[in-house]
Every structure is written in C-alpha cells, then in structure tokens.
Amino acid sequence: RFEQAIGGTAFLCPLYGSGEIGQAFCRNCAVYGGIYLLRRCPRAITIDRTEYGCVAKDVLIAGYQPDKDDVFGGDPGDVSIEKRIPCKVAVVIPGDSLPPAFTSSATRLVRRISILRTAESNGSGLGTSSQLIVIPPRSGTIHNTNVIHVLVQDSSLMVCPPGYFVAHFTTTATCCSSSDRSTRTVDTNSDLEDAIASLQNAADLLFLSSPTEEDTPMELYHRTYSVAIGGVSDGTTSNDGSPLPSNVHVIPRLKQSVTSVDEAFETANVLFRTIVSNDDRNDLEFLKMSQKVRDKFAALRRDYNVSECNDPNEDDMEQSALDSALEMMSPS
Template sequence: SKEKYPQVVPVCARKGLPESIIAAACARSGQRVLHVDSKNYYGGNWASFSFSGLLSWIKENQQKTDTDECEDWKKLILENEEVIPISKKDKTIQHVEDFYKAAGTEPASATEGRDADITSENESSPSTASGEPALELGKTEVAPSEISAQEPKKITYSQIVREGRRFNIDLVSKLLYARGLLIDLLIKSNVSRYAEFKNATRILAFREGKVEQVPCSRADVFNSRQLTMVEKRMLMKFLTFCLEYEQHPDEYQDYENSTFAQFLRTQKLTPSLQHFILHSIAMVSETDSSTLEGLQATKKFLQCLGRYGNTPFLFPLYGQGEIPQCFCRMCAVFGGIYCLRHSVRCLVVDKESGRCKAIVDHFGQRISANYFIVEDSYLSESVCTKVCYRQISRAVLITDQSVLNTDSEQQVSVLTVPPVDPGKPAVCVIELCSSTMTCMKDTYLVHLTCPSTKTAREDLEPVVQKLFNLNPEKEAENEEQEKPRVLWAVYFNMRDSSGVEKSSYDGLPSNVYVCSGPDSALGNDCAVKQAETIFQEMFPTEEFCPPPPNPEDIIYDEDEIEG
C-alpha cells in the first residue's frame, strides 16, 4: 500500500485540548504532524456548538448506533505485525436527557424532527491579534443594534432555534485561572493572539437558600455591605495569612491531618466567613480536602486576583472550545496537517520491536509515524480491562435571567452550591451572559458540573430546582422570590479518564501515548501538565511551546525559496 504521509513523525487522533497542545508543540519544534479526527468538528469533548449543532450532537449520543464497517484493511497487515483495534463506538458520553420549557411550545424531545448538521461555529469566529505580551480582553458593551427600550418579552423555543448561531455551548465547563498554567502557556507561545477573553466579574455563594455575592479582593471586602467591620478585619487577616501560610507552619501544622473545614472552625471566623472561604474562595470539598489542600487553593485564588480583573478567572469569548482550536491554528501555521471525518481502524505493531509503526485509516491506507497520540475514547475494551473510570455530571441550561440580578446584565458569575448530604460533591455553576458570545440577547447560558454519583440528572436536578423555575408558564407567587426560568436544558454524563496511568492500559506500545478527556476541576492545569509530560517524553531535548520567532529572524532554506 502506498503511504500518503511517509514523513509524518507524530500522529494525533482526536482534537481535544491535550492533543491540540501536543500537536502545536511538535509542529513548533519542527516535527511533521498529522492530526486526524473521526468527528467532523474540532475539540472532541472540549468542543463548543451552535444550538442546532448541539441538538445534532445530542441526537447522535442518544442513538449510539453501531456502523457496519468493511474490514478489507486486514489484508494490509504483514506476517511480522499485529494490530491493536480501535474502538468503533465512543462511550465517553452517557445518559443524555434534554427537554425544553420555553413558553408557547409543546413538551417534546428537543431533537425530534431536527437534522441540523453538527458544526462548530467557532471556526468562523474572529480572532484578535494583540501587541501586548498578555491576553486580549473582550469588550463587555452590547452592540447598539441589540439595545432595545421595549419591555422584555418571554423567550420562545422558536426564537432560540432562530438565533441558534448566536449560541456557543461548551461540552465541558471551565474557566482560566489568571495565573494558571494555561494562561502562562497561551502567553508564552503567543497562541493568545488567536482568542479574546472576558473577565469573570463576580464570585457568588449559595447560603441559607439565597444567592449572594462574595467579596474577594481587598476593595470588595471593604466596600461590602453584607459584612460587619469586625468580619472585614477577620477576613482580611485570614486571607493575608493564606498568602504566606508556608512561612508560618506553626499556625497550621497541628491541623495537617484535619480537613480544611475543621481548620477554619479553629480560626477567628464567623460561620458566614467560613462558608465563603470554603466554598467560594478555596472551592474545596468540605469532607475530603485537607488543611494543606485548602490553604493551597486559597493562595492560588488570591494570587490570581488583580492580574486581569477583580476575580481570578477569565473566560474565552465564543466558548471554551476556542482554546483547542487556537492550538490547532498554531500547529497548522508550522506545517501541521489536519483531517476531519478521518477514522482510524487500528494501530499496527511490529512484533519484533514491540513498537507501533503505523495506523490504518478508514480508506484502507497505512500511515507511518514515529509517535502516536490517541484520546482515551479510541481505545477498545480489550485494552481498557484494568481501567476504572470516573464520571462527570453535566447540565447546560438556557435561562431568561441571572441567578442574582444587578444593575448590569452583562455578568459572568461563578457559584458553588454545597451539597445537602454529607459525602456528596458540591456543584460548580458558571453563568454566562450574551457579551461572552455564547448565547443570544436576553438569555443566559448556565453550566453545572460535579463529579458523578448517579446519572447527571439525578445529581444536578436538585440544584437546578433550588436556583431556577422549571415551569416558565407558572408565575412566582412572590415577585421577590421569582427565580430565573429554564427555557431549555440538557443533562449528560461525561467520562473522566484523568489520573489513569498508562500502565493501566493492556499491551500499549511505548511510543503510543494516551490523552485523557476533560476532568471535573474548574481549571485546565491537568490538560496542560499532561501535554507537557507527553511532549517531553517524546522530545526530551526540545523546549515545550517556545515563543514564536520574530519574522525578521526567520532564515529560509535556499531550496524552499527556489521551490
């Protein structure tokens, strides 16, 4: 068989965030890269969809049909070779349930009768170049054409469908820490020029049945009306300690075997301050997180304050799915080859050396390479018999107002809802406004995430019921207690393969590397660490995603100039 890409060095299968970073790093170091994906969109489980695209994704994952495939490729396998088959069915998404409640609609499946193509609208999203050695922050103003003096009208499902291209709905809900590994990598590699970002404007807490704003910066603390002067002093003193806790081990070493929640009770803090610090600043588990973990998380939160705004977090305009695409653009700039709708049938292993030497694609052609990077979902059950997966519970809602209304409608909010039952996980809620370019005007896009204990709906619907009105036709009896109406919702479970060691996979050659899907953490540190670790194993002498050269410093090869 004639090999189409004879000089390819690494092959990446699936375009999730870790794979995209690795591909960019390899291309930047001068390697030939082929990046293939059986899907027809970028990002894998890190993707963002328009509304119609998400409906198609839902339909695809609810049907889960197997396709009969021709296996003529088996003739290409030589006597001294063996194969590792690739999974024909992606099992990373389970228990998909969707419904819509918008006024003036019939209660039916949101995907019924709708065969819209799956598209990632992000590919047409404008990218912004910035001369600053940092990130471009998006403007929060709403375009004049979108401003209306009329009374707000009830949003209908048909309006959501009509305005579907204004939605960019993430499969995974995350934020970028202002001093996190991903921000540092975006700046260092200059990939930040391909995207714009918006500050998360407020941190919220859910306490005693109410949503309230948490003061976290020094200015917020002293301007807060919900804290007494004594509480303000208590909070500032404790946060100052957290910033330099390593220099005062005598203050916490007696509690190293205790939980952070227990440690907080020993400090001079009121119950409300303990709640704010545990759930909205440290954002750690009340029962499982140690004192040191809580102090580390609090310090990280505080160190990120003030770099780009009054919260530690940034959100990419047009959705989290922009980030993998940004690294794919960088890879393409340095010569990477991209193929969508390109399935892989198997890995070809040389029996003598035990190394993977090629893949066979759905066209029946062999593609040789030195290294192979695959997403966990590509591996068949026979390879994953020893793997124990965790699950993430996800919900995405379209609502008609914010969980905490203020003078400004354009708020990006982060809310942690603590568990009612001990031992259950807290739920992270991220609420996005229309200026994030993820939803239409007069709506909010709300993401709920937690580690799974049951199906996503069982895990998350109790929190949805606390925060939102699930029956838009029913007016609240007390206007002061009126909750945002849920106009549309989807629940699903996503497989969390982070933390799985390579040794857990049976029979994988040493030059095949496995990337995990998204984890349940709020940030992206896991994906960045994984990408850097794999890259350094392949190319230990190369720098990981160095800054791009200045155009005037590039020296072209004479053969290239003549060509």
C-alpha cells in the same frame, strides 16, 4: 499577567465559548505545517507486531458524507472516504478511545448545559458577565454525593443573545468497576442516575424556582452527557497485562476542577517532554515562540520606539501592552 491567561502562554479563556480554543490550535497548527482535521473522527489505530513489541503504524480516519439537512451547508455529493494516516506517535484519551481493559478509573464526569431566558424583572439576570457557583457535597434538597460546579455566562461573553444566559453544571459519578464494565452499562448505573438527578435539582434550586413566576428564568433547552475520566492502569499495560504500543501515549481526561486549564497545560508539557526525549531532540521547548514571530515583534517594538521619540510626552499604552505581552511569552 492577564487573569484569563492560560498558564504562561498567549492563550486566553475566550469569548464565544470554548470552541475558540480549538480554532486557536487549528490556526497555530497550520502556521507550523500541521494538519487539523474537522469533522473527521479517528476510528482505529492499526498496530504492527514485531519481535521488539507492538507499534502503532497509522490512524484510520472515518469517512464523511453530508446529507440534505446538514446544518453546515455541505453538498450531499461531497463524500470523504476512510483514510489511513501514517503516524510516528499517537496520543489518545482513555475512556471511549481505549478498550475497557486499559482504563483504571471507574469515575465519569457528568455535565448538564442549560440555555435560559432571563426573567423580565431581572434584566440581564446576572450582575457580572460570568459567575462560578460551588455547591458542596450532600447539600440539602439537591442530594449530591459530590461537589457541583456551576459556571454561568451571559451575552457579554458572546455565548448567547442578549436576554439569555448559559449555565454549565458539572459533577462526578462512580460508574461500575473495571471488572464488570463489560456487562453493565452506564445508562443503568444508579450512581450515574443520581448524579444526573442532582444536576437537575441544582438547576431547579438556582434558576427554575422563584416566589413569583415573573422572577423565574425560562429554560429553553438543556443537554446532559457524561465522559470517562482517569487514565491507564499503570500507563503502559491493560488490566489483563496486554501492552500498549510503545509509540502510543495516553493523556488522561482531567478530573473535575475549576483550575483544570492550567493542569491541562502542565500535562501537555509532560507529554511533550516524553515524546521529545524518545525522539532525541531535547533542545526543543514547549510552546516556544518561533524566530519568525520574535522578529515580527521586534520590528513592531522598533516602530513603536520611533513613534515614541516623535512625541516623548505621549503615554504610549500600546507600547506598554506590547512589552507586557513579550515579557509574558518570553521563556522563563
């Protein structure tokens, strides 16, 4: 097992930042005939109401028109209009994507991302490529109500140029309750403001305050944001009793955790089983390797076995790595 492997899969915690996970899914989706839309956000799900209940009919995808300052180099003449995509099943994340009545949790995940230049006297600024710092609740001058996780990554992980590092500060805050959420915004919520302040205090204590100026990293940029976490009140109905469409599945945003990646795969597996059982296809496996890919690995193994016979004394590290990968990806 590789330490950075996600669950029992071939997905690895990547270099270049977490965006590589999206790219891996995009490519995997294309191989198996799926479509992965970039920069086209879903705006709404249209519902059909029948005598048997309400059912999601299609997803409305937002249009897009680049402007002259588009950083991705889009042509201002390229206009994508709104489009409806028929769907048999819709999977949504609660919070911003569901009406407030459906959201049971009043907790928000608060994150601050800082880009810093290392101090001249500290060299790389980090002894290793990645560090995880855990700050317990109510820690001194930080004044944090909940635990703060700090993930620090330097240029060896390809997330920034040499001489810089990126720090992710994460904590949670209790927002207003579901009953008064419609009349109270998170921007004016004192608990959220306190959480944001605690992340600033943590950044000041860890990186932005040193006995001498030459030992202090320089923060070039930071951004703080929050998202709702949690799920639907009971998985099928809103707080006022309105039902969710039978083919709409809600997958909750994970709570703050240093092991949330494994939890994400477990949650996805449960959701996959729910959808498959509703479709009467219980023979399907979650993240199963296709026969085409299996045949390709088998051919590679045969080729390596032939080369090993030509030189039986050679320690074939590639063969060992291939066998290990096949064992890891085989169904348990």
